[in-house]
Amino acid sequence: MTEPQxxxxxxxTGSVKKHARDGKSNATIYDIAKMAGVNASTVSRALSKxxxxxxxxxxxxxxxxxxxxxxxxxxxxxxxxxxxxxxGLIVADxxxxxxxxxxxxxxxxxxxxxxxxxLAESAESSAxxxxxxxxxxxxxxGLILASPRMDDDNIRALARDKPxxxxxxxxxxxPCVVPDxxxxxxxxxxxxxxxxxxxxxxxxxxxxxxxxxxxxEGVQAACDWSRLKAVRLESTKPTVDGGRKxxxxxxxxxxxxVLTYNDLLAIGLMQELQAAGVxxxxxxxxxxxxxxxxxxxxxxxxxxxxxxxxxxxxxxxKRLLDFLHGSGAQTGTLSVETELVLRGSSGRILPAK
Amino acid sequence: MTEPQxxxxxxxTGSVKKHARDGKSNATIYDIAKMAGVNASTVSRALSKxxxxxxxxxxxxxxxxxxxxxxxxxxxxxxxxxxxxxxGLIVADxxxxxxxxxxxxxxxxxxxxxxxxxLAESAESSAxxxxxxxxxxxxxxGLILASPRMDDDNIRALARDKPxxxxxxxxxxxPCVVPDxxxxxxxxxxxxxxxxxxxxxxxxxxxxxxxxxxxxEGVQAACDWSRLKAVRLESTKPTVDGGRKxxxxxxxxxxxxVLTYNDLLAIGLMQELQAAGVxxxxxxxxxxxxxxxxxxxxxxxxxxxxxxxxxxxxxxxKRLLDFLHGSGAQTGTLSVETELVLRGSSGRILPAK
DNA sequence: CGGGTTTTGTCAACCGGTTGCCATCATTTG
DNA sequence: CAAATGATGGCAACCGGTTGACAAAACCCG
Numbered sequence: 001m002t003e004p005q006x007x008x009x010x011x012x013t014g015s016v017k018k019h020a021r022d023g024k025s026n027a028t029i030y031d032i033a034k035m036a037g038v039n040a041s042t043v044s045r046a047l048s049k050x051x052x053x054x055x056x057x058x059x060x061x062x063x064x065x066x067x068x069x070x071x072x073x074x075x076x077x078x079x080x081x082x083x084x085x086x087x088g089l090i091v092a093d094x095x096x097x098x099x100x101x102x103x104x105x106x107x108x109x110x111x112x113x114x115x116x117x118x119l120a121e122s123a124e125s126s127a128x129x130x131x132x133x134x135x136x137x138x139x140x141x142g143l144i145l146a147s148p149r150m151d152d153d154n155i156r157a158l159a160r161d162k163p164x165x166x167x168x169x170x171x172x173x174x175p176c177v178v179p180d181x182x183x184x185x186x187x188x189x190x191x192x193x194x195x196x197x198x199x200x201x202x203x204x205x206x207x208x209x210x211x212x213x214x215x216x217e218g219v220q221a222a223c224d225w226s227r228l229k230a231v232r233l234e235s236t237k238p239t240v241d242g243g244r245k246x247x248x249x250x251x252x253x254x255x256x257x258v259l260t261y262n263d264l265l266a267i268g269l270m271q272e273l274q275a276a277g278v279x280x281x282x283x284x285x286x287x288x289x290x291x292x293x294x295x296x297x298x299x300x301x302x303x304x305x306x307x308x309x310x311x312x313x314x315x316x317x318k319r320l321l322d323f324l325h326g327s328g329a330q331t332g333t334l335s336v337e338t339e340l341v342l343r344g345s346s347g348r349i350l351p352a353k
Numbered sequence: 354m355t356e357p358q359x360x361x362x363x364x365x366t367g368s369v370k371k372h373a374r375d376g377k378s379n380a381t382i383y384d385i386a387k388m389a390g391v392n393a394s395t396v397s398r399a400l401s402k403x404x405x406x407x408x409x410x411x412x413x414x415x416x417x418x419x420x421x422x423x424x425x426x427x428x429x430x431x432x433x434x435x436x437x438x439x440x441g442l443i444v445a446d447x448x449x450x451x452x453x454x455x456x457x458x459x460x461x462x463x464x465x466x467x468x469x470x471x472l473a474e475s476a477e478s479s480a481x482x483x484x485x486x487x488x489x490x491x492x493x494x495g496l497i498l499a500s501p502r503m504d505d506d507n508i509r510a511l512a513r514d515k516p517x518x519x520x521x522x523x524x525x526x527x528p529c530v531v532p533d534x535x536x537x538x539x540x541x542x543x544x545x546x547x548x549x550x551x552x553x554x555x556x557x558x559x560x561x562x563x564x565x566x567x568x569x570e571g572v573q574a575a576c577d578w579s580r581l582k583a584v585r586l587e588s589t590k591p592t593v594d595g596g597r598k599x600x601x602x603x604x605x606x607x608x609x610x611v612l613t614y615n616d617l618l619a620i621g622l623m624q625e626l627q628a629a630g631v632x633x634x635x636x637x638x639x640x641x642x643x644x645x646x647x648x649x650x651x652x653x654x655x656x657x658x659x660x661x662x663x664x665x666x667x668x669x670x671k672r673l674l675d676f677l678h679g680s681g682a683q684t685g686t687l688s689v690e691t692e693l694v695l696r697g698s699s700g701r702i703l704p705a706k
Numbered sequence: 707c708g709g710g711t712t713t714t715g716t717c718a719a720c721c722g723g724t725t726g727c728c729a730t731c732a733t734t735t736g
Numbered sequence: 737c738a739a740a741t742g743a744t745g746g747c748a749a750c751c752g753g754t755t756g757a758c759a760a761a762a763c764c765c766g
Contacts, residue, residue: 028722039746044724054744074492075431076722080751084428086471086492094457097450097646104447107474111485116492118439119472121460132464139427139439139469267650293450294647297620381752392716397754407714429752433721 027068035064047072086116087320088136089313090129091146094121096238097292098262098309102146102167105313113321115141126150126208133158142320145169146313149208163323165316169210175323176333177316181211181218181289184305184338188259188287189222191340195348197257197285199229203246203269205238205261212261215289219259231255235265243268247276256284256349263288263295263304270298270345285346300344307338380421388417400425439469440673441489442666443482444499447474449591450645451615451662455499455520458666466674468494479503479561486511495673498522499666502561516676518669522563528676529686530669534564534571534642537658537691541612541640542575544693548701550610550638552582556599556622558591558614565614568642572612584608588618596621600629609637609702616641616648616657623651623698638699653697660691 029043036043038057045052046061053061064070078084089106091099103119110117120136122129126149133150136143142163148155152171158164159174166176192200202219205212216232223230233249235242243265250258250269260266266288270280280286280300288295291306315334382396389396391410398405399414406414417423431437442459444452456472463470473489475482479502486503489496495516501508505524511517512527519529545553555572558565569585576583586602588595596618603611603622613619619641623633633639633653641648644659668687 026722030722040722041724041747042745044722045745048724052744057745071487071491073432073722075428075437076751077724078428078751079426079432079722079753080724082751094453094460097453100447100450100453103472104474107447107472111473116489117472119456119460119470120464121457134424136469138424294650297647297650299652379752383752393752394717394754395715397752398715401754405714410714426752429721430754431721432723432752433754435721 026073027065027070028073029070031068032061032064032070035068036060084139084141085114086118086140087142087144087317088118088120088133088140089144089146090120090122090132090136090148092122092124092129092149094119096264097294098290099146100293101309102313102316105310105315106144106317107313109314109317109321115317115321122149124149124206126154130154137161141324144313144316144320146316147209147211163320165319165323167312167316170333173331175319175331177312177319178333178335179307179309179312179338180335181215181305181307181338182221184307184340185215185218185259186222186225187340188303188305188346189219189226189228191342191346192257192285192287193226193228195285195346197228197349199231199253199255199257201231201233201250201253201255201258203233203235203243203250203258203260203265205235205265209238209261215259215261235261238262238265240264240268240271243270244272247272250284251276251278257287257346258284259287259289259305261289263290263292263302266302266304266345267295267298270302279350280345281347282350285349287340287346291341295341296343298345303343303346304341305338306341308336311336379426380418380423381426382423384421385414385417385423388421389413437492437494438467439471439493440495440497440670441471441473441486441493442497442499443473443475443485443489443501445475445477445482445502447472449617450647451643452499453646454662455666455669458663458668459497459670460666462667462670462674468670468674475502477502477559479507483507490514494677497666497669497673499669500562500564516673518672518676520665520669523686526684528672528684530665530672531686531688532660532662532665532691533688534568534658534660534691535574537660537693538568538571538612539575539578540693541656541658541699542572542579542581544695544699545610545638545640546579546581548638548699550581550702552584552606552608552610554584554586554603554606554608554611556586556588556596556603556611556613556618558588558618562591562614568612568614588614591615591618593617593621593624596623597625600625603637604629604631610640610699611637612640612642612658614642616643616645616655619655619657619698620648620651623655632703633698634700635703638702640693640699644694648694649696651698656696656699657694658691659694661689664689 029040032043033040042053043061046058107117118136118140120132122132129148129150145166147168148166155171156173164174166174170176170178200223202216204216220230231253233246235246238261247269266286270286278284288302288304291304295302295304382393385396386393395406396414399411460470471489471493473485475485482501482503498519500521501519508524509526517527519527523529523531553576555569557569573583584606586599586606588599591614600622613622619639623639631637641655641657644657648655648657
């Protein structure tokens with residue numbers, strides 16, 4: 001806790017310099033070297049390479065560093081090494097709660113391993129996404145793309161440059177982390193079948209969404225297996241509002257149960273149906289996807305197929321870090337299990353009306 | 354779109370080098386200089402200082418840069434200049450939806466001005482927060498602290514080093530962006546008074562929360578004005594679960610209307626009360642704070658005092674950028690207005706017991 | 707047409723680390 | 737006791753830009 005001997009006595013020729021030089025954290029390895037009476041390169045080694053210097057000088061240097069309150073300058077380090085200890089995460093839409101958990105998962109494992117997370121958004125546009133990715137590419141060691149909208153080739157091109165991990169989509173030749181929808185969907189459809197439903201509608205998401213197609217395929221397969229009819233409806237936008245707008249089509253479809261591409265659609269749909277006097281789940285069952293924050297705020301609380309998004313973010317970050325630290329570079333897809341979260345919005349149809 | 358002439362013919366003496374040198378983005382200003390037949394420093398000037406070089410060489414250099422697909426190396430630039438074109442955002446809890454709007458607001462204005470956003474979380478711990486702040490300090494041009502948990506002195510210390518903007522709290526001598534609770538609260542309390550309520554409970558948030566105190570003061574003042582009684586209750590945690598746990602105290606308090614420190618508490622409280630057969634708002638009115646995502650998913654939808662969090666994030670980022678670009682460095686507090694969002698969870702008490 | 711001013715480009719130092727190579731010194735061994 | 741071996745520290749080049757100082761070239765004017 002000794003006051004770092006500020007050279008107050010030095011004549012302030014040259015005036016004020018940039019900012020205050022006092023408490024600032026700009027001690028360099030040269031300062032340490034001078035204080036410890038060694039060469040700067042020795043300081044560098046003491047501070048990074050473990051047993052490269054004698055324990056005596058090591059101690060000397062560490063003490064000096066502590067006294068000077070030294071912190072490496074990440075830029076100076078990044079320049080020759082190319083390693084930045086930073087990685088990027090690009091999400092399609094920061095507004096969408098689906099990504100909250102992904103961001104959290106990624107951030108947590110990043111800082112846990114002494115990495116810094118840089119965040120960017122693509123606003124659902126593949127062009128913006130590509131620009132953001134290119135921009136980030138220059139400053140990060142690796143990149144995570146959550147539900148990317150750009151096409152496969154662009155992703156592969158990025159992956160050729162630096163490690164890339166994709167979440168919520170499968171891209172040949174690039175490591176991916178994808179919720180395996182099948183388990184959750186079959187649980188959902190089986191539960192519907194058990195409750196006497198015979199016709200199920202699927203409300204699809206954005207056309208460029210890889211995941212929306214997988215879910216539709218899953219619904220079809222599960223319905224086939226359970227001998228239910230499956231129909232597909234389209235939505236305008238995968239939001240609460242988009243969900244509201246599908247209510248008309250849903251009623252027209254004659255289905256007594258609906259699975260929607262995501263929870264937001266489900267919530268909007270439920271609100272609109274209830275406003276029209278439809279009782280959920282007595283008249284119609286609604287099941288969403290993802291189990292986002294707030295899915296249980298509704299009345300009845302939303303039944304949904306949970307994707308462990310937090311885990312996805314975590315797993316993606318881990319894969320990236322493993323990649324960067326040389327421990328095996330598998331490019332395969334990592335599946336994480338989905339499961340049905342049974343709440344109040346699905347159940348038996350009432351014979352009434 | 355001409356293929357950058359890859360020197361395929363070059364003898365690959367020296368073997369593979371690090372990574373593939375082909376599509377990689379590592380053209381340097383030296384490459385450009387060679388191609389354009391000028392000195393590297395001229396390239397540097399052409400690319401940053403506007404009118405420093407003749408338009409002829411300017412063009413020459415720009416063409417070469419385009420052809421080589423040049424991108425500056427941010428680290429190389431940051432080293433001598435100290436400018437990183439990056440700023441940090443530290444939030445108390447990534448899980449808390451309150452912060453998502455802040456993050457979004459900050460991210461948007463950051464990328465809009467060609468800055469990169471680095472995200473970190475303090476997990477509600479002042480120690481972690483300080484560590485994260487210190488870590489970030491080294492790599493960013495400025496820092497935004499959203500609902501910081503560390504104490505004023507630490508914040509001021511950071512602010513002495515680099516520009517810092519605080520959201521959701523007022524710190525003497527540091528630029529802050531704070532929702533002004535008064536307008537929203539008086540609207541809320543007046544609406545309660547108009548509906549015949551006479552006793553209002555306030556469920557407080559975490560003790561270290563500066564904002565929780567402001568809200569309590571606001572509630573007291575507004576109740577005084579409207580001649581209502583105000584009582585204060587404590588919560589364990591500012592979450593849905595914490596809200597549930599306050600239900601007992603709320604009923605015991607005899608208040609017919611409740612304002613809670615945030616929406617999560619309000620939602621939890623409402624769920625628990627409804628589970629016990631209390632009808633909202635007929636028996637009790639509930640009003641939250643912030644208008645977070647999902648506040649309107651509940652039945653009845655939550656009445657709440659909206660804080661324009663997105664605007665806060667935006668405004669904080671803007672202040673930071675203004676600061677960095679020299680246009681005035683006001684340290685004052687910027688207030689943003691709050692307003693009552695009247696939904697279904699508040700209203701007239703039914704005489705029915 | 708000469709001298710002065712302005713524009714344009716070059717040189718070289720610098721930011722703060724990292725790292726290959728070599729010199730030195732200590733230690734071990736025959 | 738000398739030579740071999742290994743541990744340790746120093747030197748200097750390098751990463752890729754930026755920038756102050758200065759020289760060369762271009763332009764201006766009377």
